[in-house]
Every structure is written in C-alpha cells, then in structure tokens.
Amino acid sequence: MKILVLRPERAARRTAEALSRLGFEAVLAPVLTIEDLASPIPDGPFDAVLATSANGLRKLKERPEIAALSRAPLIAVGDRTAEAGREAGFSTVHVAEGDGRALVDEAAARFPAPARFLHAAGANRAFDVAGALAARGHATTVVELYRATAATELPEAARWALETGALGAALHHSGRIAETFVALSVEAGFAEIVKNLPHATLAPRIAQALERAGCRRIAIARRPDETALIEALQSLVA
Structure with missing residues (x-):
C-alpha cells in the first residue's frame, strides 16, 4: 500500500524507512522545505x-x-x-x-x-x-x-498519486502540513479525492484542519510521536 508522506525531505526519508519495515511504500511529496x-x-x-x-x-x-x-x-x-x-x-x-x-x-x-x-x-x-x-x-x-x-504548488509525486488513485492514506505531522496539502490539492482540482482519502494525524489540532476541509476518514495518534502516528495509520487502513 502506498502512503503519502508530506513532511520536509530529510525527515520524510526517515518516515519512509519506518513505513517500509512494516510493508508500506512511501510516496515522498514534501509540502514544506x-x-x-x-x-x-x-x-x-x-x-x-x-x-x-x-x-x-x-x-x-x-x-x-x-x-x-x-x-x-x-x-x-x-x-x-x-x-x-x-x-x-x-x-x-x-x-x-x-x-x-x-x-x-x-x-x-x-x-x-x-x-x-x-x-x-x-x-x-x-x-x-x-x-x-x-x-x-x-x-x-x-x-x-x-x-x-510552504510549497506554492502540489508536488508532482502527490499529483501523480492522487490522479492514479494509488494512495492508501496520507500522513500529517503538523497542522501546517495538513493545511498546505489541502490548499494545494484543492487548487489542483483534487478536493473530492482528498476528502475521501484516509488521513493519519499526529494530534487533534491537525485533524481539525482536515475536518474543516471536509475530510471524512481521519485517525489521530494516541501520543504525539511517529510510532503512534504509524499505529494510527495501521488502524485506519486495516
């Protein structure tokens, strides 16, 4: 299953390694530099x-x-x-x-x-x-x-993944990442796809940014750390 990772590149590579150990394939599309x-x-x-x-x-x-x-x-x-x-x-x-x-x-x-x-x-x-x-x-x-x-347009990797329907879920490590991803996705014409995509978030305030955008399937980590975030992802896509 492909998982969209939106955090800055260096940290995104570490997240990709953690996902890979669990059998997921990360799609790296940083919306912040x-x-x-x-x-x-x-x-x-x-x-x-x-x-x-x-x-x-x-x-x-x-x-x-x-x-x-x-x-x-x-x-x-x-x-x-x-x-x-x-x-x-x-x-x-x-x-x-x-x-x-x-x-x-x-x-x-x-x-x-x-x-x-x-x-x-x-x-x-x-x-x-x-x-x-x-x-x-x-x-x-x-x-x-x-x-x-923040990026000014949706990263090409995210655009491809949304267009092809290849994604199983997206990970959000901060409210700014979530807000930027939603704004760029809406601008690129993917509003409905993003609303229906499963999202795993690090904290309730991040989930609120997605809820305001109309996203329907959101899981919140039990603790604000990446291990708990990936556990939330697993519960979401199980």
Missing part, C-alpha cells in the same frame, strides 16, 4: 536549552556556540528531538511527552523560577513556549534557526 536563518545567539549562561524540533537542533549543531550551549541540559519535545540533541553534543537530555505544552511542564518541573532558557526554534511555531514559561516566572530567549517554507 527547511531554510536556514542566520539569527544571532545571545551569550549565556542558560539553565537549559529547549527544543521543539529536531530541525532546530541540527541547525544549532552547525553554530560555533554549540560547544558552550551543549554543556547545559537539553529539554527535548520528544524522542526524535532528544536523539538529535545527543548527536549535537548534549550529554544531559530530558524528554517531554511530545508537544510544546508538555515541554513547558517538564522545564517548569525541573527548574524553579526564575530560570533562564534558550529555545532553539523555527520561525513558524504552533505553541508559544516562551509565553507559557513567562507565565510561570521564567525567562526564555527564542532563537529562530530555520524557517519552514
């Missing part, structure tokens, strides 16, 4: 570095400041981000339960206020980590290390 941002990183010290995506840590790893920053603890949003943090040189890594709110809870539980955090972030953020921590008495410096840029 990752662009580096040259944002300055202020001097520390910081009590901890916060990471809501592996992309932010990969970009941080390329900066000379990583030598000093990696001496601080890292609080990662999930297992994949934690793995990227270890690869970047962090030796003390704490893992939250998979989303921005959980990361804020983890940081607040581990560090009494007022603590000083650095958030290695993207320009497009679904949740205001710094604002949530400020409400708990902490100071967070947000450094935007990358930008996820």
Whole structure:
C-alpha cells in the first residue's frame, strides 16, 4: 500500500524507512522545505536549552556556540528531538511527552523560577513556549534557526498519486502540513479525492484542519510521536 508522506525531505526519508519495515511504500511529496536563518545567539549562561524540533537542533549543531550551549541540559519535545540533541553534543537530555505544552511542564518541573532558557526554534511555531514559561516566572530567549517554507504548488509525486488513485492514506505531522496539502490539492482540482482519502494525524489540532476541509476518514495518534502516528495509520487502513 502506498502512503503519502508530506513532511520536509530529510525527515520524510526517515518516515519512509519506518513505513517500509512494516510493508508500506512511501510516496515522498514534501509540502514544506527547511531554510536556514542566520539569527544571532545571545551569550549565556542558560539553565537549559529547549527544543521543539529536531530541525532546530541540527541547525544549532552547525553554530560555533554549540560547544558552550551543549554543556547545559537539553529539554527535548520528544524522542526524535532528544536523539538529535545527543548527536549535537548534549550529554544531559530530558524528554517531554511530545508537544510544546508538555515541554513547558517538564522545564517548569525541573527548574524553579526564575530560570533562564534558550529555545532553539523555527520561525513558524504552533505553541508559544516562551509565553507559557513567562507565565510561570521564567525567562526564555527564542532563537529562530530555520524557517519552514510552504510549497506554492502540489508536488508532482502527490499529483501523480492522487490522479492514479494509488494512495492508501496520507500522513500529517503538523497542522501546517495538513493545511498546505489541502490548499494545494484543492487548487489542483483534487478536493473530492482528498476528502475521501484516509488521513493519519499526529494530534487533534491537525485533524481539525482536515475536518474543516471536509475530510471524512481521519485517525489521530494516541501520543504525539511517529510510532503512534504509524499505529494510527495501521488502524485506519486495516
């Protein structure tokens, strides 16, 4: 069965490997691309570095400041981000339960206020980590290390898969991915096909974007991580 994978290319290849091990064939059609941002990183010290995506840590790893920053603890949003943090040189890594709110809870539980955090972030953020921590008495410096840029037309691989009816389902790792895919698909004339296609999503807010578009078959992961997302996919297409 062919599964449409819409996340940025590097991450999409990892997803394709995981799908392949379970007998699925991934159709890679990224609707977002990752662009580096040259944002300055202020001097520390910081009590901890916060990471809501592996992309932010990969970009941080390329900066000379990583030598000093990696001496601080890292609080990662999930297992994949934690793995990227270890690869970047962090030796003390704490893992939250998979989303921005959980990361804020983890940081607040581990560090009494007022603590000083650095958030290695993207320009497009679904949740205001710094604002949530400020409400708990902490100071967070947000450094935007990358930008996820949306495609302006439906990727050719997605167009082919929708035209031929080859797809068994689509995976959605973020609300922005879901919204971009739906918008590009409607523009390309595939609105009804997308409404009837099974969709597996990482979180309820992502499912809501698909529901607004009229999609009828949606499964939501039990946890906001890729293992649970693929489990949701399996339940959807079983």
